[in-house]
Amino acid sequence: MSLQRVAIxxxxxxxxxxxxxxxxxxxxxxxxxxxxxxxxxPLPLVVGxxxxxxxxxxxxxxxxxxxxxxxxxxxxxxxxxxxxRQVVLHCSGRLDRSALAVxxxxxAALGSFHPLQTVADPLRAPDLLRGAFAGVExxxxxxxxxxxxxxxxxxxxxxxxxxxxxGYHAAAVIIGNYITxxxxxxxxxxxxxxxxxxxxxRIYFPLLAGAVNNLGRLRPxxxxxxxxxxxxxxxxxxxxxxxxxxxxxxxxxxxxxxALRLAVEAGLAREVAQQIQxxxxxxxxxxx
Numbered sequence: 001m002s003l004q005r006v007a008i009x010x011x012x013x014x015x016x017x018x019x020x021x022x023x024x025x026x027x028x029x030x031x032x033x034x035x036x037x038x039x040x041x042p043l044p045l046v047v048g049x050x051x052x053x054x055x056x057x058x059x060x061x062x063x064x065x066x067x068x069x070x071x072x073x074x075x076x077x078x079x080x081x082x083x084x085r086q087v088v089l090h091c092s093g094r095l096d097r098s099a100l101a102v103x104x105x106x107x108a109a110l111g112s113f114h115p116l117q118t119v120a121d122p123l124r125a126p127d128l129l130r131g132a133f134a135g136v137e138x139x140x141x142x143x144x145x146x147x148x149x150x151x152x153x154x155x156x157x158x159x160x161x162x163x164x165x166x167g168y169h170a171a172a173v174i175i176g177n178y179i180t181x182x183x184x185x186x187x188x189x190x191x192x193x194x195x196x197x198x199x200x201x202r203i204y205f206p207l208l209a210g211a212v213n214n215l216g217r218l219r220p221x222x223x224x225x226x227x228x229x230x231x232x233x234x235x236x237x238x239x240x241x242x243x244x245x246x247x248x249x250x251x252x253x254x255x256x257x258x259a260l261r262l263a264v265e266a267g268l269a270r271e272v273a274q275q276i277q278x279x280x281x282x283x284x285x286x287x288x
Contacts, residue, residue: 007057010064017125025152054081111138130154231272253283
């Protein structure tokens with residue numbers, strides 16, 4: 001791979017982390033923007049006039065928060081530093097190429113590169129990003145550069161279809177964020193059942209780790225275990241009865257219906273599935 005020069009606008013945790021990973025891969029990396037609150041990555045930082053850095057860059061990577069991307073694009077357009085030989089990518093999970101549309105007159109290839117990984121500590125980012133996926137989309141040359149970027153970081157890419165970014169990002173939030181909310185939900189139910197609060201999460205960690213391990217090897221329908229998959233009507237009925245809050249019953253039932261979809265896909269008998277569905281649908285309706 002030929003040497004690449006990259007200017008990273010918005011050196012927060014993700015920007016610094018990606019920059020460190022690229023630097024270790026042999027890229028020439030310069031951070032551009034205000035000094036980060038915790039500048040932990042030993043990379044050059046340009047504050048103020050960065051026209052020289054931008055002119056020299058093969059890739060301009062915008063790693064600001066989503067609401068800062070339009071302003072960053074406006075600033076790049078006003079600078080006149082972006083040309084047709086360059087690629088500009090942003091790292092939003094929700095926004096697509098259109099967030100950079102103001103740069104179209106420059107002729108630069110535009111797109112997005114969204115790492116499917118969280119970065120709390122930029123120094124650990126290169127290890128965390130290695131093996132992760134990134135959702136990419138945009139102009140052909142932008143997608144090609146995103147592939148080079150991913151390769152340098154040890155990542156893989158998935159090319160997103162036009163209009164698919166919001167759904168892709170919703171799935172990322174469900175899998176990456178809502179699992180934590182579900183653990184919190186389970187912890188609260190366990191505490192209400194009398195489990196000591198200092199144990200209410202820890203005792204379920206091996207169970208969670210086993211489920212994640214299964215998902216690493218199998219599709220969700222194949223990885224599903226538990227009461228819905230085995231058609232345990234008595235346990236499902238008992239769970240719904242013990243949940244004292246209408247809100248908790250509804251959440252349990254809605255999640256159960258999704259588990260039921262997977263169980264049916266995996267081969268659960270139709271008559272059993274119908275009985276389970278009826279139980280969950282009753283759980284969705286608060287008692288009079």
